[in-house]
Amino acid sequence: MRGFGGQGGVSFDIFGNFGKRQFHERGDDLVASVDLDFMESVHGCKKSISYRALLTCSNCSGTGARPGTKPEKCSPCRGTGQQMMSSGFMNVISTCSRCGGTGEVVKDPCTTCKGRGLKPESTTVEVDIPAGVESGLQLQIRNRGHAGPSSAPRGNLILQLNVKESETFKRIGNNVHVDVDISLSQACLGGVARVPSLYGDVELKEHNLAIE
Incomplete structure (x- = not known):
């Protein structure tokens, strides 16, 4: 449970309001490791990062349904993506366990993505590494992670930087030492x-x- 009224969480509605959710969860973030030479970390550089991410299935356009068909309205939640149960004077609203909150179910799944609407693909992004970075630093590239469901935005790509040690120089804080x-x-x-x-x-x- 993430909180009250949050994504995938449980909310308490004492006024009986119950309707289709108005938000879309974004895709998951993705972490990739990037190795840098010492001088690349000092002066900055451009890196071509190749990785695999879940992207929208081109065969079904992300619906998860076989081309020519459409997802159907979820019966248990009547397409709202939520289920409500009465608990005393409160109405307890939770994410529908049948459709996972989408309000739709796929009866005839796409053979390419097996009904997920997403499939793993290789992708490449060009990244400008700023000067002065050090090992352990993380860079966040927005909207380059896994694709989200339906029309939801993509997650972010998190780059974990690993700087190789130099045979000549030694970095101590913001200073560089040489013998x-x-x-x-x-x-x-x-x-x-x-x-x-x-x-x-x-x-x-x-x-x-x-x-x-």
Whole structure:
């Protein structure tokens, strides 16, 4: 039970109002894992994400019924998608167990989706990964998850980012650290050392290397 009057939940109607539901549940969210190289996470990149999602069946246009036929009105709830029982002075309204709240039942199911109205298909989406992301971060792509029933909107695609460690750099919070080997004479007298950075090598000279 999700709550009072919520999707798929139970509501209490003390005034006896009982009619067809006016909402459509959206499709389920879908989670996909995305691997990034360290430099891709630093500068941002574009990724092509391929995954499988439940999409509207093209054979029956999502009705779940064999082409040429239509779903029929559910008899137990009379097409309302809800059932009502009296409990004292209250009317207890719950989702119809026969049709699952759709108000319709499929007597002659589509052979492609077996009456579900949805079928798994491979799909691809181009995603812009912003600069500065780190492992564990999630990106939400709206309306790219599983399709919803009937005319309901699709769910969302949740991207779980996994950033590979770099052999050169180490990220600590918002800072990036790098280790550079220098000679004893450079450390004592100063000199020039080539240091890798996120935007190419840079040179550190003289007092930058001297021991204080």
